Amino acid sequence: MRREHLEHLIRASAHLAADDDVVVIGSQAILGLYPDAPPVMLTSIDADLFPRNHPDRAIAIEGAIGEGSPFHETFGYYAHGVGPETSKAPRGWEDRLVRLSNENTRGARGWCLEPHDLVLAKCVAGRGKDWSFLDEALGHGLVEADVLRSRLPLLPINDEHRASIARNVEARIASADPGR
Numbered sequence: 461m462r463r464e465h466l467e468h469l470i471r472a473s474a475h476l477a478a479d480d481d482v483v484v485i486g487s488q489a490i491l492g493l494y495p496d497a498p499p500v501m502l503t504s505i506d507a508d509l510f511p512r513n514h515p516d517r518a519i520a521i522e523g524a525i526g527e528g529s530p531f532h533e534t535f536g537y538y539a540h541g542v543g544p545e546t547s548k549a550p551r552g553w554e555d556r557l558v559r560l561s562n563e564n565t566r567g568a569r570g571w572c573l574e575p576h577d578l579v580l581a582k583c584v585a586g587r588g589k590d591w592s593f594l595d596e597a598l599g600h601g602l603v604e605a606d607v608l609r610s611r612l613p614l615l616p617i618n619d620e621h622r623a624s625i626a627r628n629v630e631a632r633i634a635s636a637d638p639g640r
Contacts, residue, residue: 461488461502463495467564469507469539473521474568481512484572485547492558492572501596505537515544548584549577550614576607583625598636605633
């Protein structure tokens with residue numbers, strides 16, 4: 461997915477939900493701050509999002525421009541309508557969202573997870589691709605180790621899971637090659 465694709469999804473989602481504020485919580489939120497993020501981080505063809513003021517309308521987005529829809533078939537990418545509870549980002553993430561609004565969104569505002577919050581939310585999911593996403597973000601200097609460390613205690617998960625994530629994050633910080 462490229463930034464213009466995300467802008468298109470924000471525009472279409474805002475229209476469908478009659479809500480000019482759309483929150484992007486999936487991996488493609490990286491495009492909010494980094495429009496030229498490394499291609500390896502942009503392999504997904506969907507964006508997880510929800511209308512900020514009417515999260516219940518995410519189902520309308522899913523139905524109209526979701527996977528398998530004519531929109532998806534036409535453009536090759538789609539929106540995955542989710543709820544705010546889907547994100548397991550560090551507490552306070554709502555206050556750190558990155559605004560994406562321009563002529564391509566036609567005034568609608570995409571609110572993208574801030575990269576550190578995004579990376580840590582992906583660590584909570586803990587799939588192989590999520591750890592690779594962290595590795596790429598560290599290796600390309602898109603996130604800072606100290607900020608990740610400071611937000612780890614804010615993850616809305618149990619202590620055992622948090623400790624496991626902290627160990628994995630520390631191991632990846634230690635092996636990151638910033639010159640990559």
